[in-house]
Amino acid sequence: MHIEKNQEIHLLNRPEGMPLPENFELVTVPVNEIGEGEVLVKNNWMSVDPYMRGRMIDRESYIAPFALGKVLDGGAIGEVIESNNPAFSVGSKVAHMSGWREYFISDGKDLQPLPASPIPEQAFLGVLGMPGMTAYTGLLTIGELKKGDNVFVSAASGAVGSIVCQIAKLKGCYVVGSVGSDVKAEYLKHELGVDAVINYKESQDLTADLAKACPNGIDVYFENVGGAHLEAALNVMNDHGRIAVCGMIDQYNATEPVPGPTNLGQIIVKKLKLQGFIVFEHWDNYPTFVQQMGQWIQEGTISYKETVYQGIESAPEAFIGLFTGKNTGKMLVKLG
Ligand code: NDP
Numbered sequence: 001m002h003i004e005k006n007q008e009i010h011l012l013n014r015p016e017g018m019p020l021p022e023n024f025e026l027v028t029v030p031v032n033e034i035g036e037g038e039v040l041v042k043n044n045w046m047s048v049d050p051y052m053r054g055r056m057i058d059r060e061s062y063i064a065p066f067a068l069g070k071v072l073d074g075g076a077i078g079e080v081i082e083s084n085n086p087a088f089s090v091g092s093k094v095a096h097m098s099g100w101r102e103y104f105i106s107d108g109k110d111l112q113p114l115p116a117s118p119i120p121e122q123a124f125l126g127v128l129g130m131p132g133m134t135a136y137t138g139l140l141t142i143g144e145l146k147k148g149d150n151v152f153v154s155a156a157s158g159a160v161g162s163i164v165c166q167i168a169k170l171k172g173c174y175v176v177g178s179v180g181s182d183v184k185a186e187y188l189k190h191e192l193g194v195d196a197v198i199n200y201k202e203s204q205d206l207t208a209d210l211a212k213a214c215p216n217g218i219d220v221y222f223e224n225v226g227g228a229h230l231e232a233a234l235n236v237m238n239d240h241g242r243i244a245v246c247g248m249i250d251q252y253n254a255t256e257p258v259p260g261p262t263n264l265g266q267i268i269v270k271k272l273k274l275q276g277f278i279v280f281e282h283w284d285n286y287p288t289f290v291q292q293m294g295q296w297i298q299e300g301t302i303s304y305k306e307t308v309y310q311g312i313e314s315a316p317e318a319f320i321g322l323f324t325g326k327n328t329g330k331m332l333v334k335l336g
Pocket of ligand 1: 049051131134156158179180181225246250279321322329
């Protein structure tokens with residue numbers, strides 16, 4: 001099958017500060033006939049994630065930067081629509097890293113067949129995929145969560161944060177979340193069962209508000225934001241507290257070096273443990289995670305939300321929206 005009108009998003013130039021639509025280009029690239037051992041995949045869903053901002057900078061990191069003038073990549077779910085590969089029949093659903101495009105040809109090595117599941121396929125980009133696995137690993141392995149802990153979660157209504165809040169609640173913890181709007185605060189309180197919420201955009205004094213929301217201090221801080229959030233959390237942490245450093249989205253668009261919190265001495269005084277992590281180093285645990293999370297979802301113990309943009313052309317807007325709080329739960333783009 002020859003696909004004449006395959007659309008994909010290229011990185012046209014590297015963003016300075018907040019990414020803009022002008023940094024991206026929608027390009028039509030035909031897809032040729034498949035060869036021996038190959039399959040043609042039509043993407044149904046693609047993910048946009050904050051870590052992609054780091055890949056738009058030309059620097060050495062744990063993952064290679066995106067190349068200019070080339071198609072971007074990232075997590076996606078597709079369907080095999082033509083196959084010369086006996087391992088993939090037509091109609092099989094696959095997870096892979098060739099997002100930001102409508103169609104592509106694969107030899108199958110980069111495709112993970114989706115397990116049979118009553119849960120909708122796009123959940124494998126969110127609650128059952130990388131963000132869910134990040135929440136589970138960061139909270140339980142890095143944060144060493146214990147029953148009865150006082151837990152603080154920043155970016156608490158997002159793909160990772162909303163799952164962290166719920167796992168902490170089901171493990172019998174007191175949970176406080178920070179979010180950027182009152183609507184998100186309501187979601188946390190009424191749908192996720194979080195004990196207290198701070199709208200950081202309205203806060204005049206984050207330390208004071210956090211101390212009020214956490215009358216027994218903080219034992220585990222799940223760090224998604226950095227900056228003022230980290231400074232406030234350090235002030236309110238209990239002795240021997242743990243900080244799982246997952247992300248620092250407050251800095252991803254910074255154009256100058258970002259000053260550290262002024263109170264890092266609290267790490268010594270309170271004998272804290274701060275540990276950064278990258279979820280892919282823990283991927284051996286994915287089968288255990290997916291079994292457990294699938295069960296929680298089907299029991300109704302864990303719920304999840306998605307914010308969906310339509311069409312490949314909306315992918316840059318969806319990505320930019322991560323930095324202006326446009327999403328509740330997982331930010332996704334529906335293709336086709
Ligand atoms: P989210 O779904 O949480 O989307 C981002 C959210 O962050 C926005 O909705 C917004 O919500 C909030 N936000 C954006 N800018 C700021 C800011 N300047 N200050 C405070 N909040 C902000 O994204 P994910 O759940 O996918 O990711 C959450 C964090 O986890 C990110 O930092 C990401 O980089 C990190 N991460 C790390 C991984 C790892 O392996 N270490 C793996 C996956 C994610 P609001 O309206 O509340 O401001």
